[in-house]
Amino acid sequence: MQIEFRWCAACASEQLFEQPPCDDGHGEDCLDLSCVECGSAVVLGHAQVDEPVLPAVRAA
Numbered sequence: 001m002q003i004e005f006r007w008c009a010a011c012a013s014e015q016l017f018e019q020p021p022c023d024d025g026h027g028e029d030c031l032d033l034s035c036v037e038c039g040s041a042v043v044l045g046h047a048q049v050d051e052p053v054l055p056a057v058r059a060a
């Protein structure tokens with residue numbers, strides 16, 4: 001369970017955010033957080049999109 005303080009735009013203040021129940025099967029790996037005060041949700045980066053792959057530097 002991930003719990004952290006983050007800025008909540010809806011509350012206009014720092015609030016505690018916690019992982020809401022995830023319907024997408026991410027389980028503990030879910031990167032959704034929701035404000036415990038107002039329920040406003042933020043997504044930290046759900047999609048595991050291709051990370052930019054730096055071109056390998058080849059030793060000459």
Ligand SMILES: [Zn+2]
Binds near residue numbers: 023024025031
């Ligand atoms: Zn999720």
Ligand SMILES: [Zn+2]
Binds near residue numbers: 015037039040
């Ligand atoms: Zn809030």
